Amino acid sequence: MSPSLPPLLTTDHLCCERDSRVLVDNLNLSIEPGRIYQVEGPNGSGKTTLLRVLCGLSFRYSGEICWQGQPVAKVKSAYHSQLLYLGHNSGVKAALSPRENLQWHAALIGLKAEQATKAIMAALDKVGLYGYEDAACFTLSAGQQRRVGLARLFLGDAALWILDEPFTAIDKQGVAELESWIADYAANGGTVILTTHHELTLDASVQRIRLGGQ
Numbered sequence: 001m002s003p004s005l006p007p008l009l010t011t012d013h014l015c016c017e018r019d020s021r022v023l024v025d026n027l028n029l030s031i032e033p034g035r036i037y038q039v040e041g042p043n044g045s046g047k048t049t050l051l052r053v054l055c056g057l058s059f060r061y062s063g064e065i066c067w068q069g070q071p072v073a074k075v076k077s078a079y080h081s082q083l084l085y086l087g088h089n090s091g092v093k094a095a096l097s098p099r100e101n102l103q104w105h106a107a108l109i110g111l112k113a114e115q116a117t118k119a120i121m122a123a124l125d126k127v128g129l130y131g132y133e134d135a136a137c138f139t140l141s142a143g144q145q146r147r148v149g150l151a152r153l154f155l156g157d158a159a160l161w162i163l164d165e166p167f168t169a170i171d172k173q174g175v176a177e178l179e180s181w182i183a184d185y186a187a188n189g190g191t192v193i194l195t196t197h198h199e200l201t202l203d204a205s206v207q208r209i210r211l212g213g214q
């Protein structure tokens with residue numbers, strides 16, 4: 001048996017409250033490389049809240065969050081350079097085209113222009129947006145806009161994907177493709193933390209993180 005790798009992300013007695021309601025209660029997580037974690041719970045149980053806290057988008061928590069053994073506050077840029085977060089909304093600028101949205105993202109993660117041009121076209125092709133590269137995103141359907149956001153999965157080489165309801169608005173074939181991208185990414189050493197109300201049919205094993213007293 002191969003020895004397990006040290007965890008990427010850990011939480012120690014993580015607690016989150018909103019409006020005096022305890023959403024996350026003394027959560028001790030150990031997120032290991034190459035694994036898929038699904039945060040589960042009913043509507044309003046705190047799944048998005050937990051993901052936002054893990055990403056460093058919300059500081060309303062107690063307890064500790066560490067990236068590779070270091071408190072996230074101390075290694076913020078190293079952590080964020082290894083993290084890809086897709087939020088509840090598609091995160092797409094409606095006035096820009098898919099290509100422009102991805103150019104923005106490519107610049108943020110430091111891809112060089114020539115490398116970015118090729119990678120963006122390949123990513124848009126992969127998510128089924130070939131031919132829509134230069135359409136304004138507000139003219140695209142909800143599912144197509146979601147796909148623009150998903151194309152970010154294929155830019156850069158983040159070690160951790162945190163995905164909040166990534167299957168929203170995606171058609172049946174797209175759901176199957178997204179599941180296979182997630183499984184392939186994990187098979188190649190990537191780590192995924194996601195929320196979804198969709199029943200995953202991944203071959204890879206999925207670790208459950210349950211919220212809401214489930």
Ligand SMILES: Nc1ncnc2c1ncn2[C@@H]1O[C@H](COP(=O)(O)OP(=O)(O)OP(=O)(O)O)[C@@H](O)[C@H]1O
Pocket residue numbers: 018019023041042043044045046047048049050
């Ligand atoms: N900024 C905030 N201020 C006050 N309450 C908040 C805030 N953000 C979230 N909440 C509350 O925290 C609870 C959890 O919300 P959250 O969005 O994390 O749930 P969720 O499990 O992701 O739900 P869903 O399955 O519906 O997406 C909700 O009751 C929500 O009203």
